[in-house]
Amino acid sequence: METNGIPTGPIDREPIDYPTPGVFPAAAEREGILREVFRAAGVELGAYDERIAHWFAETADWSTFAVVASWVQRAAQAAKDNGAA
Template identity: 40%
Template sequence: MHNPPHPYPISDGPLDTRPRGYADESGCLAVLLAELTAAGVELGEYDRRIVDWLAVWDWPTVATIASLIRRAARSSQ
């Protein structure tokens, strides 16, 4: 599975605790886009606006969303 370049890994399994670490907006955006691309998700203009909006959230939230995308993609294969 695709692993985006980030010092804090994206979980492949259910999360029981808050992900640790920090990433700025550009790092969060890169992780979200990498997971969506790896999942084969095509983004429309509004989709991209929402992904941009999500990228300003804190790293634990973004890491959790990225993990959900990864796990959903894996379960659909």
């Protein structure tokens, strides 16, 4: 797990152990985490993407948020790994 709490591998159980169990980041911090995941993955955002990223960070519970962010992170890593092969 990265320091941002986003799992870096397949998820077999609900990811509720953010650095401190039971303590989850506020919506503004989740949005920052999501934007960093997008940036690291090379995802360019349009105006509507920005709107949905903000909405998702505001409304998703931590477990859902962490899983979706993990998918983006792992897909980018897989593309990088496959490109290097």
